[in-house]
Amino acid sequence: MTAASIPVSQHIKRFQSVIALLVLCIALSLLTDKFLTTANGVNVLRQVAVNACIATGMTLIVLTGGIDLSVGSILALCGAITAGLLKNGLQFPSADLLIGFTIFGASLAGILVGALLGFFNGFSITTFKVPPFVATLAMLTVARGFTMLYTGGHPISNLGEGFAQIGTGSLLGIPVPVWIAAAVVLLAAFITQKTKLGRYIYAIGGNETAARLSGIRINRVKMIVYGIGGALAALGGVIVTSRLDSAQPNAGISYELDAIAAVVIGGTSLNGGKGTVWGTVIGAIIIGVLNNGLVLLNVSPFWQQVVKGGVILLAVIIDKVGEKKE
Amino acid sequence: MLVAKNISKNFSGVRALTNINLELHPGKVNAIIGENGAGKSTLMKIFSGVHTQYEGEIIYNNQPVKFANTREAEEAGIAIIHQELNLVPHLSITENIFLGREITNVFGTLDKKKMKETAARLLARLNLTINPDTHIAELKVGQQQLIEIARALFSKASVIIMDEPTSAISDKEVDNLFSIINQLRSEDKTIAYISHKLKELFTIADRFIVLRDGATIDSGDMQNISQDELILKMTGRKLNLEKSGQSLTDARELLSVKNLSLRNPVLANTNVLHNISFSLHKGEILGMYGLMGAGRTELMESIFGLHTKYASGEISVDGITRIIQSPRDAMRAGIALVPEDRKLAGLFVDHSVKTNISITVLEKIQKWGLMLSRRKEQKLADNYIGRLAIKTSSSNNAAKTLSGGNQQKIVLAKWLATNPKILLLDEPTRGIDINAKAEIYKLMKTLSAEGMGILMVSSELPEILAISDRVLVMCEGELTASIAIENATETEILKNAIHKN
Numbered sequence: 001m002t003a004a005s006i007p008v009s010q011h012i013k014r015f016q017s018v019i020a021l022l023v024l025c026i027a028l029s030l031l032t033d034k035f036l037t038t039a040n041g042v043n044v045l046r047q048v049a050v051n052a053c054i055a056t057g058m059t060l061i062v063l064t065g066g067i068d069l070s071v072g073s074i075l076a077l078c079g080a081i082t083a084g085l086l087k088n089g090l091q092f093p094s095a096d097l098l099i100g101f102t103i104f105g106a107s108l109a110g111i112l113v114g115a116l117l118g119f120f121n122g123f124s125i126t127t128f129k130v131p132p133f134v135a136t137l138a139m140l141t142v143a144r145g146f147t148m149l150y151t152g153g154h155p156i157s158n159l160g161e162g163f164a165q166i167g168t169g170s171l172l173g174i175p176v177p178v179w180i181a182a183a184v185v186l187l188a189a190f191i192t193q194k195t196k197l198g199r200y201i202y203a204i205g206g207n208e209t210a211a212r213l214s215g216i217r218i219n220r221v222k223m224i225v226y227g228i229g230g231a232l233a234a235l236g237g238v239i240v241t242s243r244l245d246s247a248q249p250n251a252g253i254s255y256e257l258d259a260i261a262a263v264v265i266g267g268t269s270l271n272g273g274k275g276t277v278w279g280t281v282i283g284a285i286i287i288g289v290l291n292n293g294l295v296l297l298n299v300s301p302f303w304q305q306v307v308k309g310g311v312i313l314l315a316v317i318i319d320k321v322g323e324k325k326e
Numbered sequence: 327m328l329v330a331k332n333i334s335k336n337f338s339g340v341r342a343l344t345n346i347n348l349e350l351h352p353g354k355v356n357a358i359i360g361e362n363g364a365g366k367s368t369l370m371k372i373f374s375g376v377h378t379q380y381e382g383e384i385i386y387n388n389q390p391v392k393f394a395n396t397r398e399a400e401e402a403g404i405a406i407i408h409q410e411l412n413l414v415p416h417l418s419i420t421e422n423i424f425l426g427r428e429i430t431n432v433f434g435t436l437d438k439k440k441m442k443e444t445a446a447r448l449l450a451r452l453n454l455t456i457n458p459d460t461h462i463a464e465l466k467v468g469q470q471q472l473i474e475i476a477r478a479l480f481s482k483a484s485v486i487i488m489d490e491p492t493s494a495i496s497d498k499e500v501d502n503l504f505s506i507i508n509q510l511r512s513e514d515k516t517i518a519y520i521s522h523k524l525k526e527l528f529t530i531a532d533r534f535i536v537l538r539d540g541a542t543i544d545s546g547d548m549q550n551i552s553q554d555e556l557i558l559k560m561t562g563r564k565l566n567l568e569k570s571g572q573s574l575t576d577a578r579e580l581l582s583v584k585n586l587s588l589r590n591p592v593l594a595n596t597n598v599l600h601n602i603s604f605s606l607h608k609g610e611i612l613g614m615y616g617l618m619g620a621g622r623t624e625l626m627e628s629i630f631g632l633h634t635k636y637a638s639g640e641i642s643v644d645g646i647t648r649i650i651q652s653p654r655d656a657m658r659a660g661i662a663l664v665p666e667d668r669k670l671a672g673l674f675v676d677h678s679v680k681t682n683i684s685i686t687v688l689e690k691i692q693k694w695g696l697m698l699s700r701r702k703e704q705k706l707a708d709n710y711i712g713r714l715a716i717k718t719s720s721s722n723n724a725a726k727t728l729s730g731g732n733q734q735k736i737v738l739a740k741w742l743a744t745n746p747k748i749l750l751l752d753e754p755t756r757g758i759d760i761n762a763k764a765e766i767y768k769l770m771k772t773l774s775a776e777g778m779g780i781l782m783v784s785s786e787l788p789e790i791l792a793i794s795d796r797v798l799v800m801c802e803g804e805l806t807a808s809i810a811i812e813n814a815t816e817t818e819i820l821k822n823a824i825h826k827n
Contacts, residue, residue: 190697194697194698195696195697195698196688196689196692196698199681199684199685199688199698200688202674202677202681203674203677203681203685206674206675206676206677207670207671207673207674207675209670209671210670210671210672210673210674211674211685212653213630213632213653213663213665213671213672214653214685214686214740215652215653215654215656215657215686216654216685217652217654273674273676273677274676
């Protein structure tokens with residue numbers, strides 16, 4: 001990442017959210033002595049990790065001018081599938097066959113299912129021209145329904161010590177989920193800034209007609225991007241399931257809103273074509289710090305929601321005012 | 327009577343109208359005639375309150391008027407029926423006629439009964455036997471047009487401006503429209519009638535007003551003028567471009583188009599393009615002229631693989647038949663298209679000059695087959711910025727910060743980067759300044775000298791005459807002439823571009 005690849009205006013925008021985050025941190029350090037501690041910092045990052053994964057996928061989707069409302073449900077379904085495979089394996093009673101799954105195999109299977117569901121989103125959006133809002137809204141309901149069917153409405157718990165390490169373990173003092181999120185963010189940043197696919201994503205969101213006329217295979221790029229979004233939601237599902245040592249059928253409800261909030265606070269335009277993965281990371285951390293700070297300050301959960309909504313609105317207003325000045 | 331006195335209008339420094347003087351007489355059909363870009367639409371938009379910034383004066387019924395918006399013009403009795411109809415497809419006829427001026431009862435709710443009765447009366451006046459509850463979307467274009475007229479009648483308009491009213495309707499509908507126009511004329515309405523179809527003007531119009539290059543050239547009674555005289559008045563300008571030397575045309579056929587047809591996706595059983603066949607040779611600049619709606623843009627888009635669902639015909643490049651189903655296929659075949667509307671279809675305005683240029687050739691600037699090489703991309707961008715003299719302080723500037731001419735050069739650069747054999751240019755100099763125009767002409771000459779085949783669509787006859795080696799003329803979806811440059815004159819070209827039947 002060097003300065004040259006991104007227009008100056010986006011630098012300022014990125015800077016904007018960093019400043020907001022710093023102000024927030026300084027204010028919280030002054031207001032409560034519990035905020036600025038290593039333990040709390042690690043805690044915040046651990047809580048941010050899942051949203052950072054989902055929001056990274058969401059960023060790619062939003063950059064193409066789309067949206068994905070189904071991530072919360074995909075998270076729940078894929079978490080449940082991972083847990084189910086881990087605990088019960090794949091059973092074929094008629095053939096008297098049982099296929100067991102390792103931690104890695106079960107997690108990978110969950111993530112693959114997430115990718116497939118994402119591809120399906122992309123497929124209906126490109127092939128049948130279903131608006132992304134509607135296609136993924138339908139997937140939100142369908143995937144939640146399948147989660148209920150798969151779990152019978154009950155949690156799948158007691159998944160074993162090894163699996164729990166993904167969500168609760170640490171490496172060099174940093175929680176495993178944070179390592180995973182960092183890897184995801186770096187990979188996504190590489191894709192968006194350094195590869196053909198990344199350029200195509202920006203081009204489609206910037207001007208779809210011009211992108212088509214430039215010979216870009218728009219349907220293909222969009223399907224890949226929704227597939228990545230689904231896979232990252234599923235990855236979030238694996239982490240959440242591991243952390244709780246249980247796949248909850250109602251896990252991930254309204255996670256799509258936190259992810260979209262992180263994208264928007266991070267300065268990515270919902271019209272597509274403008275924004276960065278780094279901005280989204282800052283956005284996700286701002287939401288995490290805000291949640292954490294409000295708890296430390298003993299603000300009622302009801303007020304927490306009001307404040308969060310206000311911050312989202314403010315972030316977009318600041319962005320819009322900045323755009324007008326350009 | 328509606329009178330324009332010394333009307334002038336600038337669009338960001340470009341003069342669109344210069345001292346227009348004309349009179350629209352009541353009880354007459356006043357035909358307004360001129361080439362594309364002569365200023366007809368601009369003038370009509372001033373009359374109807376769309377453009378409010380202009381010099382000069384409009385006198386309406388002996389009173390000077392100045393409309394602040396379209397509503398004021400409408401209230402004063404001036405209605406315009408646009409070429410692209412302004413109706414809401416999923417509302418009923420009644421709802422459309424009363425849109426924005428609904429009748430309400432004492433409770434402030436809609437008086438649907440009264441509106442429907444009024445609508446029915448208006449439709450009867452227009453010989454339309456349709457239920458006023460019918461949705462607009464279910465009507466034919468000709469019928470929709472009549473609904474616009476009904477709207478105008480309801481607003482008690484005394485001046486009705488019709489912009490190309492017959493461009494999209496059938497002969498039978500034209501007859502009906504004309505009988506309604508006759509009726510309106512007998513009611514002493516003022517009709518302003520804009521059309522390219524000279525023949526029909528001799529049927530319907532009483533007076534003519536010729537505009538050319540934003541100025542009024544002549545006006546008078548239709549009885550006193552012939553079709554050829556009208557054409558001469560429309561075109562009779564001197565060439566203001568130097569004819570440059572003819573480029574070397576290789577006999578080798580580069581692009582061959584055979585029986586290209588394009589069905590109309592909106593209107594069933596009609597074609598946008600009919601059996602078009604032509605060829606483009608190595609090193610040739612082929613100019614293509616046609617009036618608005620002749621199908622020039624659609625022809626280029628069809629060649630470029632943008633209308634695969636509706637197009638048929640055969641395209642060969644270098645003697646090899648190519649199946650072109652997408653812009654990507656076209657690129658592979660060595661074809662490039664610089665589209666008419668660069669902001670809409672050519673440019674990523676928020677993205678940098680550099681990324682705009684490289685977007686078509688990202689494969690070529692990769693390293694290790696995986697990631698983009700910043701060095702190679704910079705080299706590519708610098709090369710084209712230098713070669714086309716794109717004026718920008720940095721290749722990282724957003725494309726939108728550049729002038730129109732330089733934006734056009736970016737779009738050209740992005741296509742030249744693909745090393746095309748065939749370059750399709752759709753109105754390549756529209757909306758750009760004189761210097762940039764000259765540079766683009768020079769570039770075209772250089773490219774054709776290097777062996778590229780160029781097909782250029784243009785609405786500017788002087789440009790066509792100055793730059794082409796051969797001229798194709800289109801009219802209503804048909805190729806009507808292929809004229810060698812030695813024999814090409816404005817009159818000859820326009821004759822073939824104007825609907826005769």
